[in-house]
Amino acid sequence: MVEEQLQSTKEYFFHLIKKNGPDPIDYETLDDHLKNLLRLADDQSRRRDWPALRADLTDILRPECLQGRALHKPRGYPGDFWLLDQIYLEAICEIPILIKWDRYFQRQAAAIAVRNRKSYFLRQLVDLNRMVPTGTILEIGAASGRQYQQWFTSDPNSKLTFHAVELDPLALELARKLNHDFLDKISFIQKSPARFSPSRCYDLIWIPGYADYLTASELARFLQKWFQYLNPSGQLIFGNFLSGNPSQAYMEIIGDWYLLYRTPEELLEISKMAIPQAKKIEFRTEPQKVNGFIHLYN
Numbered sequence: 549m550v551e552e553q554l555q556s557t558k559e560y561f562f563h564l565i566k567k568n569g570p571d572p573i574d575y576e577t578l579d580d581h582l583k584n585l586l587r588l589a590d591d592q593s594r595r596r597d598w599p600a601l602r603a604d605l606t607d608i609l610r611p612e613c614l615q616g617r618a619l620h621k622p623r624g625y626p627g628d629f630w631l632l633d634q635i636y637l638e639a640i641c642e643i644p645i646l647i648k649w650d651r652y653f654q655r656q657a658a659a660i661a662v663r664n665r666k667s668y669f670l671r672q673l674v675d676l677n678r679m680v681p682t683g684t685i686l687e688i689g690a691a692s693g694r695q696y697q698q699w700f701t702s703d704p705n706s707k708l709t710f711h712a713v714e715l716d717p718l719a720l721e722l723a724r725k726l727n728h729d730f731l732d733k734i735s736f737i738q739k740s741p742a743r744f745s746p747s748r749c750y751d752l753i754w755i756p757g758y759a760d761y762l763t764a765s766e767l768a769r770f771l772q773k774w775f776q777y778l779n780p781s782g783q784l785i786f787g788n789f790l791s792g793n794p795s796q797a798y799m800e801i802i803g804d805w806y807l808l809y810r811t812p813e814e815l816l817e818i819s820k821m822a823i824p825q826a827k828k829i830e831f832r833t834e835p836q837k838v839n840g841f842i843h844l845y846n
Contacts, residue, residue: 569648629719658795664834693723
């Protein structure tokens with residue numbers, strides 16, 4: 549059964565390659581092929597068959613395109629700053645045989661959820677700016693810093709200040725370039741979150757993507773570390789992709805990109821066990837209900 553589905557999926561990819569990639573009318577069929585392959589897979593087929601499938605698709609998995617970048621991980625970690633920034637910009641590769649594949653990538657539920665996550669953060673800044681106009685924000689995992697550029701471009705007079713923690717030096721190089729006009733309001737800090745301990749507290753701590761890669765016990769310890777750096781009445785918000793992500797099969801089979809998915813109930817349980825002293829804990833989500841957010845109030 550697995551072999552039959554693998555062969556069927558491979559043949560459908562070859563069909564799409566012959567016409568330079570999928571058109572929108574093909575998206576649902578391609579999704580179904582990948583989801584069926586994921587549903588039937590066992591550990592052996594994941595280790596043996598999926599790399600073999602990728603090896604047959606090298607022409608459309610070049611690092612110049614989004615799915616190729618996701619697979620090759622040139623920065624050494626999944627979902628690097630450049631890939632996230634290209635998702636924010638809805639950028640499309642200019643190489644003719646890869647254009648349609650980038651369009652398919654950008655219409656994935658996961659890519660839309662990443663864009664929604666940035667919009668969600670900006671809405672939190674609007675709320676904070678209204679309540680605490682001189683508020684301070686700590687972000688763990690700042691990536692390209694596109695979010696700050698968008699915020700200060702929309703409100704150049706904003707008095708919010710940011711501390712942005714990011715380990716990747718190329719990410720910080722791009723972030724400083726994008727925000728060169730706002731560097732008096734943003735402090736970029738090149739450190740691993742595990743090695744960074746702030747010297748102050750914050751009104752908002754935003755952790756967009758780390759939970760996707762942490763076990764439950766690791767996430768609990770992570771939350772315990774950062775919650776102590778909240779000001780009175782401050783809040784910590786972290787995101788986690790939810791179980792049932794429609795893009796999971798595409799991400800894992802084609803991109804070799806794995807997340808730790810959780811249900812809303814699991815996120816609430818971890819948060820309550822980790823931070824029993826929180827005044828309030830809320831679960832929210834973005835419009836697609838692919839990316840969930842936990843708000844922990846001090």
